[in-house]
Structure formats: C-alpha cells, structure tokens
Amino acid sequence: MIMNIEMISRDELAQLQLERLQSALFRAYRNVSFYRKQFDASGFVPEDMQALDELVNLSFTSRADICAGYPYDMLAVPLREVVRLQNSTWTAGSPAVCAYTQNDMRHWVELVSRYLAAAGVNRDDVVQIFFSGSGLNSSLGFHSGAEKIGAAVIPISVEGANDQLAVMQDFKTTVVCGTASDALQLAEVVSKRGMDRRRLSLRVGIFGREPWSEENRKFIEESLGIVALDHYSVSEFGGPGIAGECDCKCGLHIAEDHFIAEVIDPQTGKVLPDGTEGELVLTTLTREALPLIRYRTRDITTLTRDVCSCGRTFARMNRVKNRNDGLVIAQGKRFYPQQIAAILTNVQGAKPLFQIVIERINGVERVEIIAELTSELSADSPGKIMTIENRMSEQIRENAGIEVHIRLVEKQTIIRILVDEDVVCDKR
Amino acid sequence: MLKLSSVTTSYGSTVALRGVSLHVNPGEIVALVGANGAGKTTILNTISGITPASKGTVTFENREIRRWGADRIVRLGLCQVPEGRQLFSDMSVKDNLLLGALSLGMKRRKYQKDDLDKIYGMFPILNERGSQRAGTLSGGEQQMLAIGRALMGRPRLLLLDEPSMGLAPRVMQEIFSCIRSFRDTGLTVLLVEQNARMALRIADRGYVLETGSIIMDGTAEELMENKEVQRAYLGKGYREVWE
Numbered sequence: 001m002i003m004n005i006e007m008i009s010r011d012e013l014a015q016l017q018l019e020r021l022q023s024a025l026f027r028a029y030r031n032v033s034f035y036r037k038q039f040d041a042s043g044f045v046p047e048d049m050q051a052l053d054e055l056v057n058l059s060f061t062s063r064a065d066i067c068a069g070y071p072y073d074m075l076a077v078p079l080r081e082v083v084r085l086q087n088s089t090w091t092a093g094s095p096a097v098c099a100y101t102q103n104d105m106r107h108w109v110e111l112v113s114r115y116l117a118a119a120g121v122n123r124d125d126v127v128q129i130f131f132s133g134s135g136l137n138s139s140l141g142f143h144s145g146a147e148k149i150g151a152a153v154i155p156i157s158v159e160g161a162n163d164q165l166a167v168m169q170d171f172k173t174t175v176v177c178g179t180a181s182d183a184l185q186l187a188e189v190v191s192k193r194g195m196d197r198r199r200l201s202l203r204v205g206i207f208g209r210e211p212w213s214e215e216n217r218k219f220i221e222e223s224l225g226i227v228a229l230d231h232y233s234v235s236e237f238g239g240p241g242i243a244g245e246c247d248c249k250c251g252l253h254i255a256e257d258h259f260i261a262e263v264i265d266p267q268t269g270k271v272l273p274d275g276t277e278g279e280l281v282l283t284t285l286t287r288e289a290l291p292l293i294r295y296r297t298r299d300i301t302t303l304t305r306d307v308c309s310c311g312r313t314f315a316r317m318n319r320v321k322n323r324n325d326g327l328v329i330a331q332g333k334r335f336y337p338q339q340i341a342a343i344l345t346n347v348q349g350a351k352p353l354f355q356i357v358i359e360r361i362n363g364v365e366r367v368e369i370i371a372e373l374t375s376e377l378s379a380d381s382p383g384k385i386m387t388i389e390n391r392m393s394e395q396i397r398e399n400a401g402i403e404v405h406i407r408l409v410e411k412q413t414i415i416r417i418l419v420d421e422d423v424v425c426d427k428r
Numbered sequence: 429m430l431k432l433s434s435v436t437t438s439y440g441s442t443v444a445l446r447g448v449s450l451h452v453n454p455g456e457i458v459a460l461v462g463a464n465g466a467g468k469t470t471i472l473n474t475i476s477g478i479t480p481a482s483k484g485t486v487t488f489e490n491r492e493i494r495r496w497g498a499d500r501i502v503r504l505g506l507c508q509v510p511e512g513r514q515l516f517s518d519m520s521v522k523d524n525l526l527l528g529a530l531s532l533g534m535k536r537r538k539y540q541k542d543d544l545d546k547i548y549g550m551f552p553i554l555n556e557r558g559s560q561r562a563g564t565l566s567g568g569e570q571q572m573l574a575i576g577r578a579l580m581g582r583p584r585l586l587l588l589d590e591p592s593m594g595l596a597p598r599v600m601q602e603i604f605s606c607i608r609s610f611r612d613t614g615l616t617v618l619l620v621e622q623n624a625r626m627a628l629r630i631a632d633r634g635y636v637l638e639t640g641s642i643i644m645d646g647t648a649e650e651l652m653e654n655k656e657v658q659r660a661y662l663g664k665g666y667r668e669v670w671e
Contacts, residue, residue, distance in 0.1 A: 012451075015431055019449040019635075022434075023642050030643075047446035047641060050434040050484070081655040103650050286646070288654065 006312045020285035028291040031076040061295045066096045086137050088235035098238040099289040111241035111255050112145025118246040119229045123150030128173040130156050132332045137239035142177045161189040172201040179332045180212035187223035188363030197225045210329040251316030258286050277302045298325040331365050335400040337423045343395045350374040359427045368405045429454045435484035437474045444470040446640040457617045459627035462637030468620040472587045476508045477501040502531045507583035511590045513574040517563025524562050528580030547576040568599030585616045592623045624661035
C-alpha cells in the first residue's frame with residue numbers, strides 16, 4: 001500500500017521540507033554546541049534559511065565530527081529524553097552513537113514499515129530477520145517495522161544457512177531480511193543442494209547493508225524464487241529506514257519527508273545536478289535527539305526525481321556500489337584498511353606493504369591479507385611465520401571482528417603482485 | 429490550502445516573526461501552540477492581512493495574498509475569530525451575527541437566513557438571547573457569538589485566536605467539541621492556543637512557536653509525546669509513567 005505522503009506533489013514536499021528544515025536548524029543551533037559553533041563561525045543564524053536551495057551554504061558534518069562528540073556531545077536533547085542509544089560500527093575504529101527519543105523511535109519504525117510495505121510485505125507475511133555480523137541495529141529496525149505492519153516476525157540469531165533454511169521450511173517464512181552476503185549464502189546452499197524450491201514459501205527478500213550487484217540479485221532471485229530488493233542504511237542514522245526499493249526495482253526511494261538528500265562532488269563539495277554520480281549527503285529533518293545537517297555518507301550514488309512507475313514521488317537513489325573513504329564491508333562487518341595496517345605494524349614492529357583480497361567463494365566471503373615480512377625472517381622459518389600469522393589474524397578478529405587468512409610473503413613481493421596501488425582488491 | 433513560506437513580520441523595528449513557514453491542508457485542524465509573546469496572534473494577523481508580512485510569501489489556494497488588504501482576504505473565505513472576542517457589546521446578539529455576513533456583499537441575502545438557522549442550531553443559546561445586548565452575555569456565550577459571527581462570513585478557513593481564554597473548564601470543553609465538529613462539515617481550522625493540551629487534543633497537526641520561530645512540527649500525538657512541549661506547555665499536571 002502506498003501512503004498518501006509518499007505521493008505528495010513536489011511543491012507540497014518542498015514546503016514540508018522547508019518547514020522542517022527551518023525548525024531542525026533552529027533546534028540544532030540552540031541545543032548542539034557543535035552546530036552553534038559551526039553556524040557562528042560562518043555568521044549563519046537559522047532564520048537566514050529562507051529557501052531550500054540555501055542549504056548549500058551550510059558546512060558539512062562528517063563522521064569524524066560525530067566521533068569527536070562521542071558519546072553525548074552531539075545530542076540535542078537531555079539524556080533523560082533519550083530512550084535508545086544505538087552504538088554503531090565499533091569495529092570501524094572510533095565508535096558513533098545514534099540516539100533516539102520516543103518520537104525518533106516512532107518515526108524510525110514508521111519509515112521501516114513504510115518501506116517494507118513498498119517492498120510488498122503485508123500482515124499475512126511471516127518475516128524472518130537475520131543479520132549476521134554487526135547487523136543488530138538493522139535487525140531491530142526491521143523487527144519493529146514488520147511488527148507495525150502486523151506481520152509475524154521471527155527474530156533469529158542462528159548462524160549458518162542450513163539452520164536458517166530449516167526455520168524457513170518449518171515456519172513457512174514468506175519474507176527474509178538480511179545482508180546480501182547472507183542471501184547469497186542461502187542461494188548458494190539451495191542451488192547446490194538441488195533443494196526443491198517448493199518446500200520454501202519465500203516470496204520477497206530484502207537485502208542490504210553491503211554492496212551487491214545485479215548479477216547477485218539475479219542469482220538470488222533464481223535460486224530462491226523470490227523478488228530480491230535492496231535497502232539503504234547509514235549506521236550513523238541508526239540503520240534502515242532511509243531508502244529502499246519498491247518492486248519496480250528502479251532505484252531506492254528516499255524518505256524525503258524526513259531527510260533531504262543531495263549529491264556532491266566529493267573533491268569540491270559542490271552540489272551536482274540530478275543524474276550525476278557523486279557522494280550522497282543527508283540532512284535529518286525530524287530527528288529530535290541527533291539532528292545531522294549535511295552529513296557526508298561517503299556513499300557514491302546518483303539521484304533522480306522523476307515520478308516512479310509505482311506512483312511514489314520521492315527522489316530515488318541508485319544502488320550504492322562503492323564508498324569514497326576506503327571503508328570495507330565484508331562478512332557483515334565494517335573496517336578500514338588503516339585498522340588492519342595498525343595491527344600488522346603492531347605485530348611486526350614495522351609497517352609492511354599489504355593487500356586485502358576479498359572474494360566470495362560458494363557464497364561465503366573470504367578475506368585474505370597478503371603482507372610482506374618486515375624483519376629478516378625469510379620463508380624458510382615456517383614455524384615463526386605461522387606464529388606471526390596466527391597473532392595477526394587473532395588480533396584482527398578481536399579488533400575488527402572479521403575472520404581473515406593471513407599470508408606473509410617475502411619482502412618486495414607485493415609490488416610485483418599488485419596490478420594497481422589499491423590496498424583493497426575486491427573480487428566480489 | 430494555506431501556505432506560509434519564510435514569513436517575516438515586524439512591528440516597527442521589533443521583529444515578531446522570523447522566517448515562519450507552515451501549511452494547512454483542506455479539512456485539517458492545525459494547532460499553533462507557544463508561550464505568550466511567541467508570535468501566535470501575529471501569524472493569524474499576518475494571514476488575514478491586519479499586520480502584513482514584510483518578507484516571504486503567503487499563499488491561499490494558489491493565490492499570493494501577502495500584499496492584499498484585510499477586506500479582500502476575508503472575501504476569499506478566510507475569517508478570523510479575534511482574541512478576546514471583540515464583539516460590539518452595545519449591539520444585539522443577532523446584529524453581531526448579521527455583521528459577520530457583510531463580507532459576502534450582495535450574496536448575503538441569499539445565505540443569511542439559512543446560515544443564521546444553522547448557527548442557532550449549533551448554539552441554541554444565541555437564538556434565545558437574540559435580542560439581548562452582546563455585552564450582557566457570559567464569557568462562553570460571547571465566545572460562541574464570536575465564532576458564530578465568523579461562520580456567517582461562510583469561511584473556508586477559520587482562524588481561531590485563543591478560544592479558551594478566560595473560560596470555565598466546562599464551557600471550554602463545549603467550545604472545543606464544537607470546533608472539533610467543524611471538521612465533519614469540511615471546514616478547515618487554524619487554531620491558536622495557549623492551552624496546548626486542549627488544542628492538541630482536537631488537532632490533527634501542530635506547530636510549536638518560540639520567539640517568532642517555529643521550533644517543531646508534527647502530528648498532535650507526536651507533539652504531545654515531545655518532552656519539551658510537555659515541560660513547557662502541558663503544565664505541571666503532566667505526569668510521567670514512572671512518577
């Protein structure tokens with residue numbers, strides 16, 4: 001079902017966004033010292049915001065700004081008004097917090113349920129939600145959203161495709177929500193096992209949290225016999241509910257009544273016209289606890305504002321293929337190459353040349369780190385090398401939460417291995 | 429239906445509204461809450477052309493009316509019930525009502541009688557006291573008369589300024605349930621109230637105004653849920669679950 005608000009005319013939407021932007025800026029200026037300083041530095045007062053196109057004059061907010069305010073400095077309300085504090089991406093170096101008031105929760109659940117409905121979920125569905133890795137926040141969002149629709153929700157924490165499939169069969173699950181790699185793993189198991197698809201009742205799959213391709217989609221849809229749809233989440237915004245695909249599969253509808261989306265040139269910071277690829281920048285319009293003004297998501301996408309054939313008038317963003325800050329998402333976890341570098345340096349005592357290779361083998365994501373030896377050790381002391389490799393993979397598991405295979409190679413090997421200078425080689 | 433975009437209104441050098449934007453959709457009851465002096469009445473007066481805005485746009489049914497005179501605006505179907513009633517206290521109740529139909533011009537002959545009957549149906553007490561001087565009515569009755577007078581102008585958007593002012597709780601209930609019933613007749617209402625609880629109880633949506641700026645908007649339910657609104661406007665009677 002399409003809600004009226006999703007078919008609002010662009011004129012009415014502009015009025016709504018202006019109203020909400022003005023009050024959001026007012027609250028941010030009054031209650032968040034970071035924004036007060038930022039606005040004061042540029043001589044801006046909230047009442048100067050007379051039209052939506054003046055938003056471009058404001059400075060950006062970066063992840064570093066949020067991290068610098070960790071844990072409570074970015075809050076626009078006293079802590080007693082906060083009902084949830086969602087920590088995000090501890091694994092990606094410095095943590096960030098997404099705080100919610102009662103109203104923020106209400107909006108969040110509303111948005112996720114609206115998006116689930118756009119994906120075709122209804123009260124007769126049985127929804128199985130499994131986000132392996134650090135997907136707790138996404139799970140929470142989907143649980144509440146699906147419950148609001150009135151669907152039967154199966155929260156599940158079992159790891160492994162076989163167990164998931166068993167639950168799917170027993171409970172006659174019709175909708176699955178999870179990460180794209182979880183879905184690929186399921187598809188892999190089903191297609192390899194030659195399992196009769198009729199034993200599954202699946203109809204819709206909603207996947208995201210990490211980049212996946214159209215080929216991936218095709219494979220998942222064919223193996224599981226479902227419609228597979230993408231959703232977009234930003235961990236600093238608490239996870240899902242920002243944008244998602246309807247069954248037209250022609251871009252993800254952004255909830256423009258709650259967010260203003262811009263696409264900028266990552267180098268110059270200039271706003272780019274619709275249809276041009278650039279970095280997505282989001283401004284929250286209704287967030288009470290954690291207003292974010294022009295937040296740089298680092299995700300590369302394009303925007304279009306044509307009316308979708310489903311009738312929704314909200315702008316659509318293309319599926320995000322990559323990021324421009326080097327953040328790597330694998331095995332449902334997020335990490336930066338710099339984190340890996342720090343660990344490798346720590347174990348060996350000096351910074352080695354290294355490369356991160358990510359592959360998807362039988363639906364399972366394999367992360368291999370090829371690093372050069374920095375000391376005088378050579379390949380003929382395998383015992384010592386294995387000890388170092390084990391220490392490295394152990395520390396990476398503890399620090400970033402990912403399972404890696406370390407392969408230490410002799411000095412000056414990597415330059416010859418590398419085709420380009422990119423540290424991350426993503427073969428997915 | 430009604431749209432204000434970045435409206436600034438000043439009294440001389442004193443700026444009363446600083447870039448206010450809001451909208452009212454047909455058939456809605458929208459509440460405007462805020463403390464004394466926040467600019468609530470100024471918003472209504474700006475809409476009805478009494479204190480015109482110096483900047484921004486005021487659009488009513490796609491017509492830009494910011495520079496229109498009050499007399500012209502009222503003929504569009506925008507009728508205001510002013511704060512403190514502002515009745516002609518030496519005139520009879522019926523004459524006060526008939527004055528409200530003046531803005532209809534020649535058309536008033538056509539509607540006057542039916543409209544009077546309708547208002548008497550809504551507020552029977554006004555019929556009983558038809559010939560009495562308006563100044564002799566009680567506070568609640570005066571408020572009914574003020575609303576009735578505005579309705580005589582056949583408004584499409586009714587601007588209500590502090591209808592609860594100075595009324596006993598029981599009378600207030602009566603007035604508010606009557607305002608709520610306007611929704612069923614398709615009349616759109618923009619309601620200014622200091623009594624936020626009463627206003628939000630009957631409204632669909634609301635805006636919170638503070639020193640000339642809107643600091644929040646949302647459905648009535650959302651605003652009631654907001655702790656800042658609760659603290660500032662819902663008063664001491666408000667209790668938390670754990671209190």
